[in-house]
Amino acid sequence: MGKTVSDELRHEVLRANLRIPEAGLATLTWGNVSGVDRDAGVFVIKPSGVSYDVLGEEHLVVVALEDGRVVEGDLRPSTDTETHRSLYRAFPSIGGITHTHSTHAVAFAQACRSIPVLGTTHADTFNGPVPVTAALTAQQCAEDYEYNTGQVIVDLLGGDDARAREVPGALVAHHGPFTWGADATKSLEHAVVCEAVAEMALHTLALGTVVPPQHLLDRHFTRKHGPGAYYGNPGRV
Amino acid sequence: MGKTVSDELRHEVLRANLRIPEAGLATLTWGNVSGVDRDAGVFVIKPSGVSYDVLGEEHLVVVALEDGRVVEGDLRPSTDTETHRSLYRAFPSIGGITHTHSTHAVAFAQACRSIPVLGTTHADTFNGPVPVTAALTAQQCAEDYEYNTGQVIVDLLGGDDARAREVPGALVAHHGPFTWGADATKSLEHAVVCEAVAEMALHTLALGTVVPPQHLLDRHFTRKHGPGAYYGNPGRV
Amino acid sequence: MGKTVSDELRHEVLRANLRIPEAGLATLTWGNVSGVDRDAGVFVIKPSGVSYDVLGEEHLVVVALEDGRVVEGDLRPSTDTETHRSLYRAFPSIGGITHTHSTHAVAFAQACRSIPVLGTTHADTFNGPVPVTAALTAQQCAEDYEYNTGQVIVDLLGGDDARAREVPGALVAHHGPFTWGADATKSLEHAVVCEAVAEMALHTLALGTVVPPQHLLDRHFTRKHGPGAYYGNPGRV
Amino acid sequence: MGKTVSDELRHEVLRANLRIPEAGLATLTWGNVSGVDRDAGVFVIKPSGVSYDVLGEEHLVVVALEDGRVVEGDLRPSTDTETHRSLYRAFPSIGGITHTHSTHAVAFAQACRSIPVLGTTHADTFNGPVPVTAALTAQQCAEDYEYNTGQVIVDLLGGDDARAREVPGALVAHHGPFTWGADATKSLEHAVVCEAVAEMALHTLALGTVVPPQHLLDRHFTRKHGPGAYYGNPGRV
Numbered sequence: 016m017g018k019t020v021s022d023e024l025r026h027e028v029l030r031a032n033l034r035i036p037e038a039g040l041a042t043l044t045w046g047n048v049s050g051v052d053r054d055a056g057v058f059v060i061k062p063s064g065v066s067y068d069v070l071g072e073e074h075l076v077v078v079a080l081e082d083g084r085v086v087e088g089d090l091r092p093s094t095d096t097e098t099h100r101s102l103y104r105a106f107p108s109i110g111g112i113t114h115t116h117s118t119h120a121v122a123f124a125q126a127c128r129s130i131p132v133l134g135t136t137h138a139d140t141f142n143g144p145v146p147v148t149a150a151l152t153a154q155q156c157a158e159d160y161e162y163n164t165g166q167v168i169v170d171l172l173g174g175d176d177a178r179a180r181e182v183p184g185a186l187v188a189h190h191g192p193f194t195w196g197a198d199a200t201k202s203l204e205h206a207v208v209c210e211a212v213a214e215m216a217l218h219t220l221a222l223g224t225v226v227p228p229q230h231l232l233d234r235h236f237t238r239k240h241g242p243g244a245y246y247g248n249p250g251r252v
Numbered sequence: 253m254g255k256t257v258s259d260e261l262r263h264e265v266l267r268a269n270l271r272i273p274e275a276g277l278a279t280l281t282w283g284n285v286s287g288v289d290r291d292a293g294v295f296v297i298k299p300s301g302v303s304y305d306v307l308g309e310e311h312l313v314v315v316a317l318e319d320g321r322v323v324e325g326d327l328r329p330s331t332d333t334e335t336h337r338s339l340y341r342a343f344p345s346i347g348g349i350t351h352t353h354s355t356h357a358v359a360f361a362q363a364c365r366s367i368p369v370l371g372t373t374h375a376d377t378f379n380g381p382v383p384v385t386a387a388l389t390a391q392q393c394a395e396d397y398e399y400n401t402g403q404v405i406v407d408l409l410g411g412d413d414a415r416a417r418e419v420p421g422a423l424v425a426h427h428g429p430f431t432w433g434a435d436a437t438k439s440l441e442h443a444v445v446c447e448a449v450a451e452m453a454l455h456t457l458a459l460g461t462v463v464p465p466q467h468l469l470d471r472h473f474t475r476k477h478g479p480g481a482y483y484g485n486p487g488r489v
Numbered sequence: 490m491g492k493t494v495s496d497e498l499r500h501e502v503l504r505a506n507l508r509i510p511e512a513g514l515a516t517l518t519w520g521n522v523s524g525v526d527r528d529a530g531v532f533v534i535k536p537s538g539v540s541y542d543v544l545g546e547e548h549l550v551v552v553a554l555e556d557g558r559v560v561e562g563d564l565r566p567s568t569d570t571e572t573h574r575s576l577y578r579a580f581p582s583i584g585g586i587t588h589t590h591s592t593h594a595v596a597f598a599q600a601c602r603s604i605p606v607l608g609t610t611h612a613d614t615f616n617g618p619v620p621v622t623a624a625l626t627a628q629q630c631a632e633d634y635e636y637n638t639g640q641v642i643v644d645l646l647g648g649d650d651a652r653a654r655e656v657p658g659a660l661v662a663h664h665g666p667f668t669w670g671a672d673a674t675k676s677l678e679h680a681v682v683c684e685a686v687a688e689m690a691l692h693t694l695a696l697g698t699v700v701p702p703q704h705l706l707d708r709h710f711t712r713k714h715g716p717g718a719y720y721g722n723p724g725r726v
Numbered sequence: 727m728g729k730t731v732s733d734e735l736r737h738e739v740l741r742a743n744l745r746i747p748e749a750g751l752a753t754l755t756w757g758n759v760s761g762v763d764r765d766a767g768v769f770v771i772k773p774s775g776v777s778y779d780v781l782g783e784e785h786l787v788v789v790a791l792e793d794g795r796v797v798e799g800d801l802r803p804s805t806d807t808e809t810h811r812s813l814y815r816a817f818p819s820i821g822g823i824t825h826t827h828s829t830h831a832v833a834f835a836q837a838c839r840s841i842p843v844l845g846t847t848h849a850d851t852f853n854g855p856v857p858v859t860a861a862l863t864a865q866q867c868a869e870d871y872e873y874n875t876g877q878v879i880v881d882l883l884g885g886d887d888a889r890a891r892e893v894p895g896a897l898v899a900h901h902g903p904f905t906w907g908a909d910a911t912k913s914l915e916h917a918v919v920c921e922a923v924a925e926m927a928l929h930t931l932a933l934g935t936v937v938p939p940q941h942l943l944d945r946h947f948t949r950k951h952g953p954g955a956y957y958g959n960p961g962r963v
Contacts, residue, residue: 042448043441044484045373064484074489090485094475116373118448122455125371127462134599134663136519136590153467160471189371189464204517211516211592217455218596218691225601227663230627234634238568247518247538248564252548279922280915281958282847301958311963327959331949353847355922359929362845364936390941397945426845426938454929608836608900610756610827678754685753685829692833692928699838701900704864708871712805721755721775722801726785 019077019087020052020059024199028059028111029072031199035115036067038207046115047093050199051103053110056080058103062090080104083162094161101165102195106172106179111199113206116191119213123147124186130212133219137212138232139239142181145209146171150188168193181236184209256314256324257289257296261436265296265348266309268436272352273304275444283352284330287436288340290347293317295340299327317341331398338402339432343409343416348436350443353428356450360384361423367449370456374449375469376476379418382446383408387425405430418473421446493551493561494526494533498673502533502585503546505673509589510541512681520589521567524673525577527584530554532577536564554578568635575639576669580646580653585673587680590665593687597621598660604686607693611686612706613713616655619683620645624662642667655710658683730788730798731763731770735910739770739822740783742910746826747778749918757826758804761910762814764821767791769814773801791815805872812876813906817883817890822910824917827902830924834858835897841923844930848923849943850950853892856920857882861899879904895920 049060076088184194194205286297313325421431431442523534550562658668668679760771787799866874895905905916
């Protein structure tokens with residue numbers, strides 16, 4: 016069997032996974048990032064239960080988008096693999112997905128509360144609250160549990176790819192955050208922001224919240240996203 | 253006197269102890285891990301009050317399960333040694349024990365509250381709340397205090413080894429967490445999870461909790477534990 | 490075009506920017522520090538969206554105070570550049586400015602609450618609460634948004650340079666902290682203090698606050714600032 | 727002028743100061759440790775406002791217990807020097823003193839609340855609450871402010887050396903913690919414990935506190951302190 020994905024994708028997925036512990040979002044082996052190659056019809060994902068200390072490119076697993084078959088790799092993929100596959104199939108613009116059990120985002124998920132938009136830090140990345148799904152039913156848990164975990168996110172967004180681009184993350188009720196983006200790196204960065212705004216929101220709720228004006232939030236989202244964006248130096252550093 | 257325990261056990265117990273500060277669970281010299289050799293009738297434990305910076309295998313102390321005698325080692329064992337011995341004697345399936353004063357688990361212990369099951373992060377490891385013991389009586393404090401500290405945990409679980417396997421940890425009231433597992437490494441990892449879910453629970457309680465559906469919790473516990481487990485790549489990385 | 494700023498200023502601004510992640514105030518590429526050369530009529534600032542890991546002096550951007558033109562540098566300056574320019578123009582004593590999205594200061598900004606003076610830690614640096622601005626209007630957001638972000642701070646202080654010296658920072662409502670000082674280094678240190686006192690204030694509010702006596706606060710501010718200051722060993726280490 | 731203090735004392739005081747940032751108790755240059763030589767009638771203390779990054783033994787300042795004169799050293803001593811001197815003079819058993827602005831201990835000081843005894847972590851070190859002083863009066867602030875800061879602690883303890891040994895620390899109202907011990911190292915360790923128990927107490931108060939039985943607290947204090955102590959391996963590692 017020849018190589019199914021480029022060295023670049025493999026390298027990017029490894030790097031994004033290693034940024035989970037670097038960003039303080041990991042406990043033990045928890046968390047995983049994947050990146051997709053739409054043309055090849057596969058995605059690359061972290062193996063299940065492997066310590067970040069020893070994780071190398073050779074441990075990554077390549078999985079078919081079509082049926083979830085392992086196409087390349089010696090190890091079992093992350094138990095969350097089917098959740099990733101479900102999201103890739105529903106949202107064509109997604110190029111990478113990150114799942115963590117980061118502390119404050121999990122707290123909102125466990126409280127079945129969306130992370131509200133309380134300021135520009137949030138609006139810079141998420142054009143609206145980070146929403147929380149319905150709880151999975153007994154039937155959704157009994158069969159294809161992990162695939163259904165993705166489906167409750169798909170249902171939450173009405174399967175709308177445009178919404179997935181505007182708010183690149185969601186909380187699965189009683190569980191934790193999934194974030195996504197144009198590629199694996201972006202999905203990881205959205206996981207970092209999701210945790211940061213969750214922590215800020217928790218503290219803000221303790222102080223008493225004030226609804227920010229929509230024109231301020233819009234300004235922040237549009238200066239970083241869309242045709243009028245003027246943030247950053249993309250491709251130059 | 254010949255060597256009483258294998259180099260492997262000694263090495264594992266040292267490694268597990270050193271992971272206490274690495275995981276951010278240590279203040280000063282606080283905390284300790286032990287591992288047992290049931291055939292030899294002894295367990296290996298951290299010495300009392302030694303800094304993690306200088307801790308080496310030569311400092312570890314070997315203690316007899318039968319009577320608590322020091323079988324090997326020049327130093328005094330952890331003051332919590334008798335608590336470990338009490339747990340090893342009551343629960344035959346326990347291979348390792350960890351005790352820490354990690355911040356959020358101690359907060360629950362000090363409030364005499366169990367850590368409630370609020371999501372899948374908890375259910376992945378603990379099949380039920382991390383329970384809190386009764387306070388030790390004046391008599392239990394006056395004599396064999398440390399052994400009795402183990403006994404209040406044994407009493408809490410009704411001496412049931414199966415329960416100890418399902419929920420591998422408990423909070424001693426007004427004191428802090430003890431966790432255990434199949435070996436020293438597992439007991440340490442359960443201490444890490446105990447602190448993580450305590451912190452998540454504290455934040456969730458501030459946001460308002462929602463009882464998670466039992467079918468979701470069951471699914472998570474059983475995908476990592478028991479005959480149907482499919483998490484991880486045990487023995488392969 | 491010759492070099493517009495001294496190597497010293499460039500070096501100081503780089504160093505101050507790198508202290509943002511070192512002090513734990515950075516998420517991803519967030520935050521920026523600038524330093525001004527009043528004689529040359531320019532200030533040096535971090536480029537937009539560049540990772541601290543790779544940031545070097547060659548990436549810094551030199552901007553004209555007069556009109557915001559980029560005078561030197563290949564990259565786009567921070568999107569917050571116009572906010573810095575607005576503050577430099579309004580307050581002649583400011584030599585450096587820092588902006589972060591540090592967690593607890595942002596929480597106060599999102600709650601539209603000033604950081605109250607609750608003790609000597611605060612009074613050592615800020616001679617009064619760290620005040621919060623009014624929210625920007627729709628018109629202030631629609632045009633020259635970043636310049637207007639500075640203007641709401643200028644308005645908050647009544648354009649009073651003496652007040653800017655006494656309380657070297659402010660919170661922009663729904664956004665986060667801007668701090669300043671005699672130079673870039675001082676502005677960075679004030680950002681560190683702003684976050685520290687915000688965290689202390691949040692915890693103090695949970696415990697119940699007691700208004701500190703003004704004579705104590707005055708004593709602390711004046712022992713570090715002004716003609717009678719006796720703190721530190723300036724210029725000697 | 728010959729050397730006034732031993733190399734050992736100088737080295738220990740430097741080491742204890744450097745442990746302030748290592749233990750996460752420092753913001754910028756905040757905090758200081760001193761150690762006393764009763765026979766020589768002097769104590770060694772950190773200089774004022776020097777960064778921990780560059781702090782060396784040559785920067786330490788030697789001060790006379792009698793009158794606060796600088797006996798050795800080129801730099802100004804910590805502004806808190808007179809507070810240390812006041813405590814050394816009042817309590818003959820104190821060999822070292824540490825002052826920090828650690829976050830959670832400051833929160834209790836700012837709320838003018840003692841840190842209550844909520845469990846064994848506290849009782850292992852402090853035989854009672856860490857008490858908070860009265861606020862300094864206008865007159866106490868106007869003259870000899872730093873010496874009077876020590877005096878409010880002395881007054882709080884009724885000048886009782888035995889009490890100072892039982893509870894080796896206090897919170898100065900609206901300010902922060904001072905801790906002490908048999909030597910500089912012990913005083914630093916008590917500062918670490920003071921911050922740890924303050925954080926635990928804050929979280930416990932949020933969960934609802936339960937008064938621990940006195941027999942449990944006594945057991946913990948006496949197993950580490952006094953003639954019956956059996957904790958640790960003193961002098962052996």
